Amino acid sequence: MTAKTLFITGASSGIGAATARAAVAKGWNVGLFARSKDKIDALAQELGKAAMALPGDATSLEDQQKAMAAIAESFGSIDAVYANAGTGLNTSGTDAGDPEEWQALVQLNILGVLWTAKAAMPYLKDSTGHLLMTxxxxxxxxxxxxxxxxxxxxxxxxxxxxxxxxxEWGGRCTVIAPGMVDTSFFKEAKPDKLKPEDVADAVMHALTADPRVTTREIFLMPTH
Known part of the structure; x- marks a missing residue:
């Protein structure tokens, strides 16, 4: 049986890296897309021949298209794509908020997700594949x-x-909705909150469900 391939944005650390490890453990190939070339290179080396490092910026449609073309050529298909890259803000609220921060956030959290979906559609139509978003x-x-x-x-x-x-063509789309996760997203550790591996488990649950099942959303919250 040919291994399936998962393309992940924001794959250099946290949820993206944990999902890559979980997918490879389940027999998937993975494309690791992120700006931090050194981090995805190290992760690809850790994961071996099932992983391919794909440096690029999620706010660039062209970067995402080139990366997906490269992994599709390398592994033969793209069966799932995970739009995971995102960012937060240093200043909260509207009155106190920083418009420059807002612009960067919109570029990644909104347009970056749209670019991932746009770049992925031709491949996912070919494979009757699955798109996931954080x-x-x-x-x-x-x-x-x-x-x-x-x-x-x-x-x-x-x-x-x-x-x-x-x-309409048999594809599936899932949003993975975690509460607070103990990642570098926060300046201080959150040891009593969700772990990236918890979110990765949710991704794999959605991906491995019977094809007749579309899990539209998985909502995870810390117990405490």
Whole structure:
């Protein structure tokens, strides 16, 4: 049986890296896409021949298209794509918020996700594949003045709309919505919160479900 291939944005650390490790452990090939070339090179070396490092910027449609073309050529197909790259803000709220930070956030959290989906569609149509996106608990509730949360509301809404589009040709779309995860996203460690591996397990659950099942959303929260 030919191994399936998963392309991951934001693969250099945290949820993306954990998902790459989980996928390879389940027999998948992985494309590791991120700006941090040294980190994805090291991860690819760790994971061996099943992994391919693909340096690039998720805010560039051209970078994503080139990376997907490279991994499709290397492994023969792309069966799933995970739009995981995202960023937060240093200043919260609207009145105190930094418009330059907002612009960078929109470029990655919204346009970057659109570029991933746009670049992925030809490959996923060929493989009757699966698109996943990292949403957030912040995209399921209202948080005072949160521009970051609003960007994740976009992800949740777009994932649902895209699921309806993809079902026309048998494709699947899933949004993975974690609460607080102990990653470098936060300046201080969060040892009692979710681990990246918890989110990776949710991704693999969605990917390995029977083809008749589309898991539209997986919502994870820390127990404590």
């Amino acid at each position: 949403g957030s608990a912040a995209g399921r509730t209202h948080i005072k003045g949160s521009v970051y949360g609003a960007s994740k509301w976009f992800v949740h809404g777009y994932a649902g709309n895209l699921a309806e589009e993809m079902r």
